[in-house]
Structure formats: structure tokens, C-alpha cells
Amino acid sequence: xxxxxxxxxxxxxxxxxxxxxxxxxxxxxxxxxxxxxxxxxxxxxxxxxxxxxxxxxxxxxxxxxxxxxxxxxxxxxxxxxxxxxxxxxxxxxxxxxxxxxxxxxxxxxxxxxxxxxxxxxxxxxxxxxxxxxxxxxxxxxxxxxxxxxxxxxxxxxxxxxxxxxxxxxxxxxxxx
Numbered sequence: 376x377x378x379x380x381x382x383x384x385x386x387x388x389x390x391x392x393x394x395x396x397x398x399x400x401x402x403x404x405x406x407x408x409x410x411x412x413x414x415x416x417x418x419x420x421x422x423x424x425x426x427x428x429x430x431x432x433x434x435x436x437x438x439x440x441x442x443x444x445x446x447x448x449x450x451x452x453x454x455x456x457x458x459x460x461x462x463x464x465x466x467x468x469x470x471x472x473x474x475x476x477x478x479x480x481x482x483x484x485x486x487x488x489x490x491x492x493x494x495x496x497x498x499x500x501x502x503x504x505x506x507x508x509x510x511x512x513x514x515x516x517x518x519x520x521x522x523x524x525x526x527x528x529x530x531x532x533x534x535x536x537x538x539x540x541x542x543x544x545x546x547x548x549x550x551x
Contacts, residue, residue: 377516377531377534379534379536379549380535381536385410385414387449387491387535389448389531390451390486391451391453391482391489391490392451392452393495394410394452394453395493395498395500396455398431398433398456399432400433401419413447414446414452415446421442421443422454434455436456436457436470438473439480451482453481453482455477455478457474457496457502471496472510475495479514479532482530487530488531489531489532491533492535504544
């Protein structure tokens, strides 16, 4: 099942919320900062324990890592790093698709029955919402298709939009 809402992802009582993180995973602006503030210092400490794959990088672009949710209503936080949008010609679509694929796979591996996504890369990373939403919806639909397996088909996926405009973009994709 897929839901589209406008709201604050840090308030959702789901198994996992997805954090549009940066590669260092230690908090930042936008949704990343909001999640870190709401989860408390324990989230920062847990992220600090995630091993670096290279200096200053705990989660490369397109990959995902999981931590407990601590003070959040969500059991887990799945951290993923979206691409910085340049012009759509530098693997941005594939990297963004990987964010959704890897986050969904990590959620399934950890027994999650519900997951909420923000609009990954559409804030300071500059990805156009219309293009980003098409990728997000396509990846989620593919994951939830019966061919992917019974457990994925039963997962509830929420697109949690920060603005009414973003919510309308997602709704239009489902009405067409």
C-alpha cells in the first residue's frame, strides 16, 4: 500500500523513516537536521559508530545504512544519500533510484512492515521534484509488485512531503 501525506516525517509511527542524509551521517540541514534533533544525541552517537568506507564517508551516494530511531516514534532510521543534481546527465537518476532500492531492501531485511520517505535530494541538493517523484514512485511500485515477493508486497510505503506542492506532484503521478 502507498500513501502520500504532507507532514513532519519525525512524527510518524512507522517501522522506519528514511533520512535524506549526507555522506558523513552526522546531521545537517533540512530533514536530516530535523531527524537528528527529534531522535536525540543517541542518533548522532550511533551514526558516529558506522564505519567510514573512506575518510569522511560513512554512506556513499545511493547506498543506505540503518540505525535505531531512539526518541522517534519510528523503530529505525534508514539513512540514504541522494545525489546532488547537476543536469541529470551525471548518473543522478540511477543514484536516486538506488537510494529507494537500497532503503527498501534494508527495511525488508530488518522486518519492517512500514516505511516513510521524504522527497530525497529535492531540497538543497536541487533535484527537480517532478523528476525525483517519478523515480521514487517507479522504484516503490516495482518493489511492491507481487513478482518481488510476498513480504515486499505487504509493506506500507508513505511518501511524506514537506510542502503541499510536493504532495500534489506525487498525487498527480498516481492519478495519471
